[in-house]
Amino acid sequence: KNIGLHGIRKEFLEFFKGKNHLIAPSFPLVPKNDKSLLLINAGMAPLKPYFTGEQTPPSKRMATCQKCIRTPDIDNVGKTDRHATFFEMLGNFSFGEYFKIEAIEWAWEFLTERMEIEKDKLWVSVYLEDDEAFDIWNKHIGVSKEKIVKLGKGDNFWELEVGPSGPCSEIYVDRGEKYGCGKSSCQPGCDCDRFVEVWNLVFTQFDKDEKGNYNPLPNPNIDTGMGLERITAIMEGARNIFEVGEIKKILNQVEKVSGVTYGRDPNKDISIRVITDHCRAMTFLVSDGVLPSNEGRGYVLRRLIRRAARHGKLLGIQKSFLNDIVEFVINSWKVEYPEIKEREEQIKKIIYAEEEKFQETIHQGISILEQYIDEMAHKKETVLSGEKAFKLYDTYGFPLDLTKEILEEKNLTVDEDEFNKNMEEQRNRARRAREEGDNSGWGDNDFHDIFKGLETKFEGYEKVYLETEV
Numbered sequence: 001k002n003i004g005l006h007g008i009r010k011e012f013l014e015f016f017k018g019k020n021h022l023i024a025p026s027f028p029l030v031p032k033n034d035k036s037l038l039l040i041n042a043g044m045a046p047l048k049p050y051f052t053g054e055q056t057p058p059s060k061r062m063a064t065c066q067k068c069i070r071t072p073d074i075d076n077v078g079k080t081d082r083h084a085t086f087f088e089m090l091g092n093f094s095f096g097e098y099f100k101i102e103a104i105e106w107a108w109e110f111l112t113e114r115m116e117i118e119k120d121k122l123w124v125s126v127y128l129e130d131d132e133a134f135d136i137w138n139k140h141i142g143v144s145k146e147k148i149v150k151l152g153k154g155d156n157f158w159e160l161e162v163g164p165s166g167p168c169s170e171i172y173v174d175r176g177e178k179y180g181c182g183k184s185s186c187q188p189g190c191d192c193d194r195f196v197e198v199w200n201l202v203f204t205q206f207d208k209d210e211k212g213n214y215n216p217l218p219n220p221n222i223d224t225g226m227g228l229e230r231i232t233a234i235m236e237g238a239r240n241i242f243e244v245g246e247i248k249k250i251l252n253q254v255e256k257v258s259g260v261t262y263g264r265d266p267n268k269d270i271s272i273r274v275i276t277d278h279c280r281a282m283t284f285l286v287s288d289g290v291l292p293s294n295e296g297r298g299y300v301l302r303r304l305i306r307r308a309a310r311h312g313k314l315l316g317i318q319k320s321f322l323n324d325i326v327e328f329v330i331n332s333w334k335v336e337y338p339e340i341k342e343r344e345e346q347i348k349k350i351i352y353a354e355e356e357k358f359q360e361t362i363h364q365g366i367s368i369l370e371q372y373i374d375e376m377a378h379k380k381e382t383v384l385s386g387e388k389a390f391k392l393y394d395t396y397g398f399p400l401d402l403t404k405e406i407l408e409e410k411n412l413t414v415d416e417d418e419f420n421k422n423m424e425e426q427r428n429r430a431r432r433a434r435e436e437g438d439n440s441g442w443g444d445n446d447f448h449d450i451f452k453g454l455e456t457k458f459e460g461y462e463k464v465y466l467e468t469e470v
């Protein structure tokens with residue numbers, strides 16, 4: 001069955017509509033009234049008030065396809081087959097209504113009957129203390145015991161810093177040995193790309209408070225998440241999420257702009273995939289009102305733009321090029337996300353300005369680094385201090401890998417431990433800033449005028465989604 005990324009999204013939402021779920025469009029990437037989260041990273045995140053009971057949901061059953069950003073996965077992007085910073089998460093939710101049996105039954109039905117995935121290829125994991133879920137899979141669905149893996153808290157207990165949490169059960173597709181690490185211990189939960197986790201069913205039965213207590217919720221909830229790119233890759237037999245038809249179009253555009261052919265040099269392939277991913281992420285971030293800055297979500301955007309530009313350099317692209325890719329993103333997703341088409345001009349303006357700024361940075365960074373190198377030669381040192389490397393990175397946006405590369409050419413190195421220590425301190429500062437409330441990206445900014453009048457539009461979502469049909 002090959003219905004493509006957009007077809008699978010539609011089929012998923014229709015499937016759950018058929019099970020009496022209210023279908024809501026994606027919420028913006030910027031959380032509303034939620035200081036615990038920088039950017040929406042899961043389908044349930046914008047629905048949190050319904051899970052905690054703070055607000056009454058418009059329906060006890062809902063399903064969405066939610067835009068997500070996961071910066072913690074950034075270093076995996078392009079390297080694993082399955083991680084992006086931007087992806088779409090399909091999900092069905094029950095607010096105190098149905099629970100484990102239905103969630104498991106429907107997930108199985110969707111995968112084996114709608115997607116027609118061979119049952120033999122499916123494996124599941126359960127939280128090691130969750131005998132109830134184990135029995136449902138084994139006795140009710142008929143999955144053999146060998147294919148049900150018990151995993152601990154790290155993998156199979158879902159929680160944010162605070163809020164709804166609980167044990168979960170993940171569904172994996174075995175793509176075969178050729179994708180595996182070859183270790184005898186390889187099974188679902190292994191870091192390699194053989195068993196791809198496609199769907200996570202979270203049985204939200206607790207509300208975690210600031211002190212770390214798990215308070216049982218009066219009516220347990222269901223929160224599920226399935227990566228749209230991952231399930232599409234499985235359906236299409238694509239090697240990784242970037243080679244899924246719809247995303248491959250973006251990737252092909254990167255090839256075209258850079259003149260580099262995909263599939264010849266593993267390192268260049270990583271750069272091509274990174275650019276493909278980051279261009280998707282930056283398009284949606286800017287369209288949801290995030291602007292480049294040095295803090296918070298603005299910094300996430302800045303980092304993505306600079307990283308993409310940097311990988312463009314590695315591919316030998318001289319000029320600003322991101323908009324040539326962004327345009328393809330907009331055209332491929334504009335039907336499902338009309339906001340990106342509406343804001344096309346602003347998106348391009350902002351990305352271009354930031355990319356140009358980065359070009360300057362590169363020149364500036366190189367001249368400062370050369371100064372450092374002169375000083376080192378003078379003092380007969382061979383290791384650049386981590387603090388200086390961090391200053392280059394933090395103040396001038398000059399990436400560590402570039403610093404390393406330039407140093408290497410002169411047989412010099414950098415104190416990475418010290419760099420990481422500085423980075424850690426910076427992260428702590430950022431976390432504190434976030435806890436104290438972060439409005440970065442919207443402040444007194446050169447671009448602020450561009451966004452005048454758009455803010456009010458974000459208010460309307462709650463009203464809009466009630467009326468939206470699939």
Ligand code: ATP
Binds near residue numbers: 073082197199
């Ligand atoms: P993994 O273990 O593979 O990193 P995860 O357990 O962190 O995935 P969840 O938090 O359970 O992922 O998210 C629900 C689903 O969203 C996953 O089962 C997967 O299909 C998808 N997903 C998660 N992270 C990513 C990502 N970085 N890129 C693409 N899809 C993702």
Ligand code: MG
């Ligand atoms: Mg993960």
Ligand code: MG
Binds near residue numbers: 155170197
């Ligand atoms: Mg996982």
Ligand code: MG
Binds near residue numbers: 155170
């Ligand atoms: Mg998971």
